[in-house]
Amino acid sequence: xxxxxxxGAAGFLGSHLCDRFIKEGFHVIGMDNYITGDQRNIEHLxxxxxxxxxxxxxxxxxxxDQKIHYILHFASPASPIDYLKIPIxxxxxxxxxxxxxxxxxxxxxARLLIASTSEVYGDPLVHPxxxxxxxxxxxxxxxxxxxxxxxxxxxxxxAYHRFHGIETRIVRIFNTYGPRMRxxxxxxxxxxxxxxxxxxxxxxxxDGSQTRSFCYVDDQVEGIYKLLFSDYAYPVNIGNPHxxxxxxxxxxxxxxxxxxxxxxxxxxxxxxxMQRQPDISLARKLLNWEPKVTREEGMKKTFEFFKNLPEEDxxxxxxxxxxxxxxx
Numbered sequence: 216x217x218x219x220x221x222x223g224a225a226g227f228l229g230s231h232l233c234d235r236f237i238k239e240g241f242h243v244i245g246m247d248n249y250i251t252g253d254q255r256n257i258e259h260l261x262x263x264x265x266x267x268x269x270x271x272x273x274x275x276x277x278x279x280d281q282k283i284h285y286i287l288h289f290a291s292p293a294s295p296i297d298y299l300k301i302p303i304x305x306x307x308x309x310x311x312x313x314x315x316x317x318x319x320x321x322x323x324x325a326r327l328l329i330a331s332t333s334e335v336y337g338d339p340l341v342h343p344x345x346x347x348x349x350x351x352x353x354x355x356x357x358x359x360x361x362x363x364x365x366x367x368x369x370x371x372x373x374a375y376h377r378f379h380g381i382e383t384r385i386v387r388i389f390n391t392y393g394p395r396m397r398x399x400x401x402x403x404x405x406x407x408x409x410x411x412x413x414x415x416x417x418x419x420x421x422d423g424s425q426t427r428s429f430c431y432v433d434d435q436v437e438g439i440y441k442l443l444f445s446d447y448a449y450p451v452n453i454g455n456p457h458x459x460x461x462x463x464x465x466x467x468x469x470x471x472x473x474x475x476x477x478x479x480x481x482x483x484x485x486x487x488x489m490q491r492q493p494d495i496s497l498a499r500k501l502l503n504w505e506p507k508v509t510r511e512e513g514m515k516k517t518f519e520f521f522k523n524l525p526e527e528d529x530x531x532x533x534x535x536x537x538x539x540x541x542x543x
Contacts, residue, residue, distance in 0.1 A: 216240065216241065216242050216265075217240075217241050217242070217284040217285065218241065218242045218243075218244060218281065218282060218283050218284055218285075219236050219241045219242070219243055219244070219283070219284065219285040219286070219287065220244045220246060220279065220283050220285070220286045220287070220319075220325075221233055221236070221243060221244070221245055221246065221286075221287045221289060222246045222247070222273050222286075222287065222288050222289055222290035222312070222316065223246075223247060223252065223288075223289035223290035223291065223330075224243075224245025224246055224247045224252070224257060224268065224289075225245070225247040225249060225252030225253055225254055225256050225257050226247065226251060226252045226253075226256065226289060226290075226293075227256070227293075227391075227393075227395045227396050227397070227432070228289055228330070228388075228391060228432065228435065228436075229245070229247070229252070229256075229287075229289040229290075230252075230256035230257050230395055231393070231395065231432050231433075231436050232287055232289065232436055232439065233245055233257060233260060233266065234260070235436050235440060236440075237260065237263060237265050237266060239440075240265075241265070241285075242265050242266075242267075243260075243265060243266050243267075244266075244267050244268070244269060244279070244283070245257060245260070245266065245267070245268045245269070246268070246269045246270075246271050246273065246277075246290070247268075247270065247271075247290065248270060248271060248272040248273075248290075249270065250272075250292065250297075250301065250304065251292050251293075251294070251297050251397075251400075253395075253397065256395050272312075273288075273290045273308060273311075273312035273315055273316060274304075274307045274308055274311040274312045274315070275315075276315065277315050277316065277318075277319050279319070279323075282323065283319070283323045283325045284323075284325055284326070285325055285326050285327075285328070285443065286316055286319065286320050286323075286325050286326070286327040286328070287327075287328050287330070287439075287443070288312070288313060288316050288327065288328070288329045288330060289330045290308055290312055291305065291308045291309060291312075291330070291361075291364070291365075292304070292305050292308070292361070293332070293361075294397075294400040294401045294402050295358070295361075295401050295402075295484070296399075296400055296401030297400070297401075298358075298360055298361045299357055299360075302357075302360040303360075305360045305361055305364055306360050306363070306364045308364070309363075309364025309365055309367055309368045310364065310367050310368070310371070313329060313367075313368045313371055313372065314371060316329075317371065317372065317375045317381060317383075320375075320381050320382075320383075321375065321379055321381055325382075326382035326383070326384070326443070327372070327381060327382070327383050327384070328383070328384040328385070328386060328439065328442065328443045329368055329369070329372050329383070329384070329385055329386070330386055330388055331365050331368060331369050331385050331386060331387045331388065331450060332361075332362075332365050332387060332388050333387055333388065333389040333390070333452070333454065333491055333493065334352075334358070334361060334362045334365060334488075335350050335352070335362060335365050335366050335369065335387065336348060336350040336351070336352075336488075336491075337350045337351040337352035337353065337362060337486070337488065338351050338486060338487075338488040338489055338490075339351055339488065339490055339491075342490050342492060343456060343458075343492040343493060343494040344452065344491075344492065344493060344494060345452075345494040345496075345497075346387070346449065346450050346451065346452055346494075346497055350366070352366065353485075353486045356485055356486040357484075357485055357486070358484075358485070358486045358487075359486075369385055369450060372385060373385075373448070373449075376448050382448075383448055384442050384443055384445070384447070384448065384451075385448070385449065385450040385451065386438070386439050386442050386450070386451055386453050387450050387451065387452045387453065387454075387493075388435065388453055388454065389428055389430055389452065389453065389454025389455070389491065389492075389493045390402075390403075390427050390428060390429050390430065390454065390491065391429075391430045391431075391432055391435045391454070392404045392429050392430070392431065392432065392513065392514075392517055393431055393432030393433070393513065393516065393517055393520075394432070394516065394517060394520035395432075395520070396517070398521055398524060398528055398529065403427065403461065403464070404429065404514075404517065405521070406418070407464075407465060407468040408468065408472070408517070408518060408521045409521070409529065410476070411468055411469065411472040411474045411476060412472065412521060412522065412529055413529060413530065414474065414476065415476060416476045416477050416478065416479045417465045417468065417469065417476055417477075417478050417479070418478075418479055418480075418481055419461055419462060419465055419478055419479070419480050419481070420461075420480075420481050420482065420483045420484060420487065421461075421480070421482070421483030421487065422462070422480065422483075423460060423461045423462030423463075423465065423478070423480070424460055424461075424462065424489075425460065425461050425483075425487065425488070425489045425490065425491075426458045426459060426460050426461070426489070426490050426491060426492065427458070427459065427461065427464070427491050428454055428455050428456055428457060428458045428459070428491055428492045428493060429455055429457075429459075429464075429510055429513070430453070430454045430455035430506055431455070431506065431508035431510075431512075431513035431516075433507075433508060434455065434506035434507055434508050435453055435454075437504065438451075438453035438498060438502065438504045439453060441502040441503070441504050442498075442502060445501060445502060447501055451497055451498055451501065451502070452493040452494060452495055452497065452498060453493075453495070453498055453504070454493035454495065454506075455493070455506040455510075456492055456493055456494070456495055456506075457510060458490075458491075458492040459510075462478070465478050466478075467510075467514070468514075471514055471515070471518055472518060
């Protein structure tokens with residue numbers, strides 16, 4: 216049985232990856248320090264003999280005695296509400312954390328896949344975004360802590376690949392959604408759904424003309440799985456190319472949730488990208504992959520998940536205690 220280490224295992228995407236690799240017959244070692252993860256996302260796996268868990272911060276030295284064949288590095292704050300509160304920790308998990316995992320991959324002779332992001336493209340001047348576009352990122356803006364952490368992560372990964380011969384893979388993840396997202400994490404889908412379920416008006420930042428392309432989690436996991444077992448070391452976009460404006464998307468949410476709220480507008484955050492759409496030509500050619508789940512189907516599943524959350528989850532605001540991490 217092959218063993219895979221998945222960092223960020225208690226997060227939204229990390230927990231779905233744990234499920235997938237257990238289903239495929241792997242022994243999964245999950246690692247998370249619960250800064251932004253949720254123990255409930257993996258509680259169904261705790262009694263599974265093919266799953267073990269280590270509570271650990273990947274920016275600290277990682278020591279695992281057993282053989283590891285594969286590593287998925289998905290530990291990182293991914294929501295602006297998080298990385299703006301813990302900017303230094305966000306930079307450290309992309310730099311020190313990635314360095315530690317590359318060292319572990321080298322020692323274990325394991326293949327490492329890192330989770331990069333469409334945010335490396337910044338506010339793009341090329342549309343849709345292709346893997347050979349270098350991006351338009353404000354290095355000193357508030358979002359730079361996340362964008363540059365991921366850009367550095369790609370650079371150090373390629374350096375280890377070229378210099379040490381480590382088997383590496385890089386996935387550039389575009390907006391992904393589905394069950395287990397945090398309802399109040401500040402990203403557009405949980406924000407809209409939380410407001411709809413609470414009977415609040417839906418908040419759009421800017422004039423709503425900015426676009427996003429939403430990929431359902433099952434499709435994203437399938438793309439990551441195929442990329443891990445490919446022979447390609449360079450970045451690959453994994454996302455859904457069906458683009459929609461935020462204004463139109465808000466109307467879809469109102470229709471889906473059968474509510475009567477109106478839409479209100481607030482100022483656009485600094486450096487918020489105006490367009491986001493992946494060119495997935497490479498993924499189609501290299502992996503024979505493209506998304507299968509329609510937005511209508513995926514949003515229904517996601518809404519059912521949010522609708523069935525405990526009432527205290529619906530009405531609580533995010534007040535996570537980051538105090539022990541802010542000064543580190």
